[in-house]
Each structure stands twice: as C-alpha cells, then as structure tokens.
Amino acid sequence: MSAPSTVLITGGAGFIGSHACAELLDHGYELIVVDDYSNSAPQVFARVQRVAGRFVGAVYELDIRDRQALSAVFDRHSVDAVVHFAGLKSADASTRRPVEYYDTNVGGTTALLRTMHAHGVHQLVFSSSCAVYGEAGLAPLDETAPTRPTSPYATSKWTCERILADVCRHRPEYSVVCLRYFNPVGAHPSGLLGEDPRGTPDNLMPYLAQVAAGRRERLRVFGDDYPTPDGTAVRDYTHVMDTVEAHRVALDRLADAPGLHVYNLGAGRGSSVLDVVRAFSRACGRPLPYEIAPRRPGDVPALVADASAVTRDWGWHPSRDLDDMCQDAWRFQRLNPYGYEGSARRPNTDRRANGGLPNR
Numbered sequence: 001m002s003a004p005s006t007v008l009i010t011g012g013a014g015f016i017g018s019h020a021c022a023e024l025l026d027h028g029y030e031l032i033v034v035d036d037y038s039n040s041a042p043q044v045f046a047r048v049q050r051v052a053g054r055f056v057g058a059v060y061e062l063d064i065r066d067r068q069a070l071s072a073v074f075d076r077h078s079v080d081a082v083v084h085f086a087g088l089k090s091a092d093a094s095t096r097r098p099v100e101y102y103d104t105n106v107g108g109t110t111a112l113l114r115t116m117h118a119h120g121v122h123q124l125v126f127s128s129s130c131a132v133y134g135e136a137g138l139a140p141l142d143e144t145a146p147t148r149p150t151s152p153y154a155t156s157k158w159t160c161e162r163i164l165a166d167v168c169r170h171r172p173e174y175s176v177v178c179l180r181y182f183n184p185v186g187a188h189p190s191g192l193l194g195e196d197p198r199g200t201p202d203n204l205m206p207y208l209a210q211v212a213a214g215r216r217e218r219l220r221v222f223g224d225d226y227p228t229p230d231g232t233a234v235r236d237y238t239h240v241m242d243t244v245e246a247h248r249v250a251l252d253r254l255a256d257a258p259g260l261h262v263y264n265l266g267a268g269r270g271s272s273v274l275d276v277v278r279a280f281s282r283a284c285g286r287p288l289p290y291e292i293a294p295r296r297p298g299d300v301p302a303l304v305a306d307a308s309a310v311t312r313d314w315g316w317h318p319s320r321d322l323d324d325m326c327q328d329a330w331r332f333q334r335l336n337p338y339g340y341e342g343s344a345r346r347p348n349t350d351r352r353a354n355g356g357l358p359n360r
C-alpha cells in the first residue's frame with residue numbers, strides 16, 4: 001500500500017488543525033476540511049494558503065455529529081485517511097458541561113467512525129491527550145503508564161481511545177494512531193498562523209501572549225505549593241510545528257501499519273509555569289506580571305512525556321525548544337493582536353486577571 005494522498009481533516013480551522021493543513025499541503029497531500037467553526041474562523045484558510053502556497057482543496061462547514069452532512073462529503077470525495085482534530089478541549093469547562101464534552105468528543109468520534117466505515121475508509125489519526133494519564137509523578141511517562149483521567153474532557157479522550165482499540169481489535173482493516181499530545185504551543189514561524197482562542201484563553205501560553213500584548217493585566221498562576229522544584233505545575237510543552245510534523249509522519253506510515261498505535265508526543269522535558277513566564281518574558285523583552293492564586297480542582301502537579309517510542313518506531317522527535325515556542329507565539333500575537341478576525345474581536349477583550357493554567 002502507498003501513503004494516503006487525500007486526507008479529510010476534521011477541525012482543520014482550529015489551532016493544531018490549521019498548522020497541520022499547512023504542513024500536509026506543503027508535503028503534497030490533497031486536503032478536505034470539515035469544521036463547524038465553534039472555536040475557529042474560516043479566515044484561517046487564506047492564511048494557510050499564504051503559508052503553503054496552495055489552497056485547501058475543499059472546506060465544509062458542518063458539525064461532525066451530523067452524519068448525513070458528513071456522509072455527503074465522503075460521497076463527494078475519495079478520502080484515503082482522516083485526521084480527527086475536531087473536539088472540545090478545556091478540562092476546566094468540561095467539569096461544568098460534561099454531557100456536551102461527551103457528546104462532541106465521543107459522539108463526534110463515533111459518528112465519524114460510522115461514516116468512515118460506510119465509505120470504506122480505515123485510516124485514522126486521532127488527537128488524544130496527556131490528560132488521559134491524570135495524576136502522575138515528576139518522572140517521564142511512557143505509553144504503558146496507568147491512565148487515570150481526572151476530568152470529563154480527559155475521560156472523553158480515554159473513551160475514544162478505548163473505542164478505537166476495540167475497532168482495531170475486531171476489524172483488521174483499520175490502521176489507527178492515537179497521538180497523546182503534551183501541550184502543543186507556539187505558532188507557525190511566519191507569524192501568519194497561531195492560536196486564536198475565542199473569549200478568555202483557557203491555556204497558559206495564549207493567556208501569557210495576551211498579557212504581553214497588553215490585552216490582559218496579569219497572569220494568575222494556579223498553585224505554588226505543588227511538589228515540584230518551584231512549586232508551580234510542571235508540563236511538557238511541544239512546539240505545534242513539531243506536533244503537526246508527527247501527523248505527517250503518521251500519515252506517511254499509516255498505510256503500512258495496521259492495528260492501533262498509541263504514542264506520546266512530547267519533548268521529554270518538564271517546564272514549570274514560572275519557567276514559561278520567564279521564557280515568554282525573554283521573547284517579548286519585558287518581565288510579565290503574574291500573581292499566585294489557589295490551585296484549581298482537577299489540576300495535577302506534573303505531566304512529562306517519555307516520547308522515545310515514536311522516535312524509535314517512526315523517527316519523529318521534536319526539534320524546537322521552549323524559547324522557540326515563546327518567540328513564535330509572541331510573533332503571532334504581535335502581528336495579530338486581535339487574532340484572525342482583527343478588530344471584530346475587540347469587544348471581547350477582557351483585562352481581568354485570570355488563566356495561569358498549563359494546557360491539557
């Protein structure tokens with residue numbers, strides 16, 4: 001079998017999805033994107049085209065849970081493989097809206113799988129999360145570490161992984177890769193693509209970027225009494241360009257890799273919240289203000305990847321460090337202070353202090 005050439009991307013207008021579109025177009029793939037724009041905007045595709053020098057082949061506004069609409073896309077295009085980014089991603093919000101999280105993340109995935117199956121498409125790259133590990137120590141975790149999800153979001157990703165494991169166990173025609181992301185951050189080095197969250201950013205890096213841009217007063221660091229070197233939560237951050245390169249490698253290999261593959265995508269290096277504040281301060285050239293706030297329920301002290309399996313099997317390893325991540329995130333923020341929709345987003349500006357949380 002040869003590597004797939006036409007790839008359907010769900011959630012391709014989002015943060016990681018848009019970078020993946022640029023990366024895959026750059027490497028000759030034909031792309032079909034579906035997105036409901038619940039956390040993104042269609043303006044991103046003009047940016048993707050500027051970066052990649054090519055159009056995304058076709059873009060459809062639809063909710064992946066709408067199987068009729070999704071099926072019509074598969075009817076119209078000959079899809080070889082799917083990269084499934086579409087979903088909700090805030091662990092914090094998932095504790096307030098658990099049913100919505102299960103419906104979108106689990107229901108969206110089963111709707112996609114049923115549609116793929118009906119159209120004879122059996123290759124899938126799935127966006128999972130290090131959140132499936134839950135409470136863990138400071139030592140790097142490999143893929144055999146116990147999974148103990150601590151939020152509805154994490155459980156929804158874990159449930160999708162279980163469903164995909166069952167699919168692969170009972171249907172040998174499937175090739176599925178679950179990539180457990182460890183905090184993808186940063187931006188495309190052009191400054192044209194980046195993370196453009198709606199409303200108040202839920203994650204540390206985009207929040208810090210908005211503090212640096214003067215859109216928010218200061219960062220709130222949730223907890224300085226964790227059992228970590230400086231007391232703040234430790235995470236493994238991965239440059240989004242490294243993350244999407246791993247998807248391209250996965251697609252290149254998928255056709256010759258039947259069954260289920262689960263890989264951590266991380267750098268194997270832990271950085272505390274204060275390490276990130278210092279790195280971002282270096283990137284933007286001034287110390288960024290922060291205050292310490294109480295821990296948030298559900299947050300874990302540390303999550304660091306042992307990503308040696310994907311390096312050993314497929315040769316992927318991240319090549320960018322925390323300073324690269326902050327410099328690229330800052331370039332995007334500086335060039336796009338109000339995101340892709342520019343001044344139309346200004347009324348949403350909120351200068352209240354909030355948001356010192358690592359990504360999930």
Ligand code: NAD
Pocket residue numbers: 010011012013014015016017034035036037038039040041062063064065084085086087088089104108127128129130181182183184359360
């Ligand atoms: P994002 O919110 O920027 O992108 C998700 C995209 O999916 C958005 O464009 C959104 O509009 C779309 N979408 C959501 N629900 C949809 C639906 N029902 N139908 C169609 N489109 C829908 O998020 P991201 O940061 O790019 O994350 C992509 C994936 O990676 C998500 O599944 C997320 O859970 C997972 N993930 C992200 C991180 C992270 O830190 N960014 C970490 C671990 C896992």
